[in-house]
Amino acid sequence: MREFEQVFSIIEEHHRLMASSLPLIASENVTSMAVRRCYTSDLGHRYAMGEIGERAYEGCEYIDEIERKAVELTKRLFNAEHANVRPISGTVANIAVYHALTSCGDSIFSLPVECGGHTSHDDTARIRCLNVHFLPFDSERFNIDIDAASRMIREVKPRLIVLGASVFLFPHPVKEIVEIAAEVGANVIYDASHVLGLIAGKQFQDPVKEGADVVTASTHKTFFGPQRAIILCKSELAEKIDYAVMPCVVSNHHLNTLAGYVIACLEMLEFGESYAKQTVRNAKRLAERLYELGMKVVGEAEGFTESHQVVIDVDDGEKAAKTLEKAGIITNRCLLPWSEGKSAGIRIGVQEVTRLGMKGGEMEYIAELISKALDGIDVRSEVVELSKQFNTVKYTFEESHAYSFI
Ligand SMILES: Cc1ncc(COP(=O)(O)O)c(C=O)c1O
Numbered sequence: 001m002r003e004f005e006q007v008f009s010i011i012e013e014h015h016r017l018m019a020s021s022l023p024l025i026a027s028e029n030v031t032s033m034a035v036r037r038c039y040t041s042d043l044g045h046r047y048a049m050g051e052i053g054e055r056a057y058e059g060c061e062y063i064d065e066i067e068r069k070a071v072e073l074t075k076r077l078f079n080a081e082h083a084n085v086r087p088i089s090g091t092v093a094n095i096a097v098y099h100a101l102t103s104c105g106d107s108i109f110s111l112p113v114e115c116g117g118h119t120s121h122d123d124t125a126r127i128r129c130l131n132v133h134f135l136p137f138d139s140e141r142f143n144i145d146i147d148a149a150s151r152m153i154r155e156v157k158p159r160l161i162v163l164g165a166s167v168f169l170f171p172h173p174v175k176e177i178v179e180i181a182a183e184v185g186a187n188v189i190y191d192a193s194h195v196l197g198l199i200a201g202k203q204f205q206d207p208v209k210e211g212a213d214v215v216t217a218s219t220h221k222t223f224f225g226p227q228r229a230i231i232l233c234k235s236e237l238a239e240k241i242d243y244a245v246m247p248c249v250v251s252n253h254h255l256n257t258l259a260g261y262v263i264a265c266l267e268m269l270e271f272g273e274s275y276a277k278q279t280v281r282n283a284k285r286l287a288e289r290l291y292e293l294g295m296k297v298v299g300e301a302e303g304f305t306e307s308h309q310v311v312i313d314v315d316d317g318e319k320a321a322k323t324l325e326k327a328g329i330i331t332n333r334c335l336l337p338w339s340e341g342k343s344a345g346i347r348i349g350v351q352e353v354t355r356l357g358m359k360g361g362e363m364e365y366i367a368e369l370i371s372k373a374l375d376g377i378d379v380r381s382e383v384v385e386l387s388k389q390f391n392t393v394k395y396t397f398e399e400s401h402a403y404s405f406i
Contacts, residue, residue, distance in 0.1 A: 019403035021328040026349025033400035035260040044256030073265035080232035086253040087229040090193040090218030091120040100244035104129040106159035114335040116165030139337040164191030171205035178211035189214040197222030201276020225264035226257035271395035282350040289367035308351040317343035327373040328383035356390040
C-alpha cells in the first residue's frame with residue numbers, strides 16, 4: 001500500500017472503531033451528513049478577512065451570505081444582542097474575551113479544574129498575565145458556593161468572573177453572580193461550551209436572560225456543529241469583542257466549517273428541543289441506574305444531573321477509563337474536588353448516543369455494561385451488538401450513517 005493510501009486506511013480503521021463502540025465522551029458529538037458535506041466544499045480553501053460586505057479579499061460574495069446567515073441564526077437561537085461566529089475553538093473564544101475585557105495583571109475568578117473548570121479558565125488566562133482566583137465550591141451540591149464566593153468577590157474586586165465548566169452537572173448561580181459583579185464593576189462571562197445544545201433546546205439555564213455580559217461556547221459538544229465556537233455579548237461590548245476576535249486571534253475563520261455551523265443552527269431550530277429533552281432525560285436515567293447498581297454517582301444530593309453529563313467516583317479514573325475502553329465504552333477520566341489531584345472520576349456524556357436515537361432502555365443497559373466491565377466481565381460483544389443498532393444520525397433533515405467515511 002502506498003503511503004498516501006495508508007492514511008485513508010488508518011482513517012477507515014478509526015471509523016470502524018467508532019462504529020463498534022459506545023461514544024460517551026461528554027465533549028464530543030457526531031455531525032449530520034449535511035454538516036459534513038460543507039467541510040468538503042471549496043469554502044475550506046478561502047479567506048474572508050474583514051467585515052461582511054467589506055472584505056480585504058475579493059471573491060467573497062457567497063461567503064458573505066453564509067456568514068450573514070450564521071450571525072442571524074445565532075442571534076435568533078440565543079436571543080442575543082450581538083453574535084460573533086468567527087472563533088475557531090472554545091479556547092480561542094475565551095482568549096478573545098480576555099483580550100477584549102482585561103488588561104495584564106487584572107484579577108479574574110473561575111473554577112479550578114478539579115471543580116469542573118476548563119484549562120482555558122486558568123492556564124490560558126495566565127498567558128495574559130491575569131491573576132486567577134478560584135471560586136469556592138460546594139462539593140456536596142457540586143456547585144459554586146455562592147455565599148463564600150460573594151465574600152471573596154467583594155474583597156478581591158476582580159475584572160472578570162468566569163462561569164460555566166467542563167464537568168458541568170447543575171446550572172450555575174448566574175443571576176446571583178451578576179448582581180455581585182455589578183457591585184464591584186466586574187463583567188460576567190459564561191462558558192457554555194458543554195451545554196450550548198441544551199440551552200438552544202431550552203433545557204438548561206439561559207445565561208443571556210440571566211444577565212451574563214458575554215457567553216462563549218464551542219459548537220460541537222451538545223450543539224450539532226463542527227468544531228468551532230461562538231461569542232454572544234451585550235451590544236455595548238460588541239466592538240471590543242469583534243476586534244479581539246479578528247484580527248487579534250483569528251485571521252482565517254474556517255469558512256467550510258462556518259457553513260456547517262449554519263446547517264447545525266437550522267437543525268437545532270427544528271429538532272433542538274426534542275433532542276435536548278431526551279439528552280437530559282437519558283443522563284438522569286443512566287445516573288439513576290448506575291446508582292442502583294452500587295456505583296458512587298456524583299451529585300446525589302441534587303438528583304445526580306441536570307445536563308448531558310454523569311460523573312462517577314471510581315477512585316482510579318485512569319484505570320477505569322482504560323478498562324471501559326477495552327470493552328468499547330469510550331469515556332474519559334476527570335479530577336474531582338475531593339480527589340487531591342488524582343483523576344478519581346469518570347465523566348460520561350450521553351449527547352452523542354442520544355443523537356444516535358438511544359432512549360431510557362438503552363441507558364439502563366449501558367449502565368449495566370459499565371458496571372459489568374468495571375467488575376472485569378468481558379462485554380465487548382454486547383457493546384458491538386448495541387452500537388450496530390444505533391449508527392444513524394437523528395434529529396436532522398436527512399438521516400444518514402453516523403460513522404461512514406466520505
Ligand atoms: C468549558 C469549556 N470551555 C472551553 C473548551 C475549549 O473548547 P475547544 O476545545 O473548542 O477549544 C472546553 C473544551 O472541552 C470546555 O469544556
